[in-house]
Amino acid sequence: MVYLSDVPPSSKPGALARSAWNTRGWTLPEFLAPKVIRFYQSDWTPYLNNRSSNHKQSVAIMQELEDATGIDAQTLVAFRPGMINALREIAMGVDACHHGGGRHRLPIMYGEKKQKALGRLLQEIIAESGDITVLDWVGTSSQFNSCLPADIASYEAPPYTLPSISEDEMQRSVSSLQDTAVVELALGLYSSLDRLSAPHFAHRRLHLPCIAFPVTEVRRRSIEPKETYFTYRVKANGLHDLKITTEDRIHHHAVILRTLRP
Incomplete structure (x- = not known):
């Protein structure tokens, strides 16, 4: 049972989302834990005059909470640990x-x-x-x-941009890669990746598994007076040329490139 002291009688949809109940820290776990829950307005009448035995079964109320929290209604209704990535x-x-x-x-x-x-x-x-x-x-x-x-x-996912080449060109490019990789090299790379340690934090420092590629050249593109970003073109043994854009200045003697376990 949830008492919404700031939601007046006969409120319209949206009042629950605006209620102070949605701003308290314990709101989420205390809502997810019970299988049955009911919301009551300031005069102890059911929210939206919904007199069902379980407001988790109300499509309108669950949709309102989904819009307010960004969590899909199915997860709100039937949450269990381990069900989400x-x-x-x-x-x-x-x-x-x-x-x-x-x-x-x-x-x-x-x-x-x-x-x-x-x-x-x-x-x-x-x-x-x-x-x-x-x-x-x-x-x-x-x-x-x-x-x-x-x-x-x-x-939030960035806007999706369609590839600049046609589907036929893409298929030809993929087909051209067949039988070009040496099996032994691929197996060796797989074994190297499989032996890497798991990512972890220690003293606020992130430690990631990696394979190092020696950097042979770093060139900074000239910048316009109003630009706040630096763009670098980087060459490294074993990789195609890279372009890196960052707000920070890269010190050439400290550059090292790493690839993470997929």
Whole structure:
């Protein structure tokens, strides 16, 4: 049972999403845990006048919570630990871990900024599962750790751009690669990748399994006066030429390229 003290009688759809109940840290775990839940307005009448025995079965209420939280309704209704991948756990766990909830055991830090809470959650996910898909993000890096994003929105998929070549050209390119790889070399690479250690954090430092490629040349493209990014063209043994764009200046003597386990 959830009492919505700030939701007046006869409220319209959307009142639940705007309620202070949705801003409390324990909201997510206390909603996911029970199989049956009912919402009551300030006068103790059922929310949206829904008098069913379980509001988790209300399509309208679950859709409202899905829109408010970004978590799909099916997961809200029938959540169980282990049913979601790392990236979904991130979306569900930021507010929960912020106040000690979720299935990852994190110390409670009241008043903690969301950026740090997100960083601690991501660090814990990598430490427990070794899943490095949490490093697949686009946006501003976190002050907690530069390998991690500052905001959950960094995991939103960027706009998809169709390939510039036709499907026939793509098929011909793929076909041309057949029988060009040496089996022994491929097996050797597979064995090397399989022996790499699992990713982990230690003292806020991310340790990733890697294979090093010696860098032979780094050239910085000349920049315009108003540009804030540096673009580098990098050559390395064993790799095609690379183009790297970053806000940071690369020190040539410290450059090393790494490939992660797929």
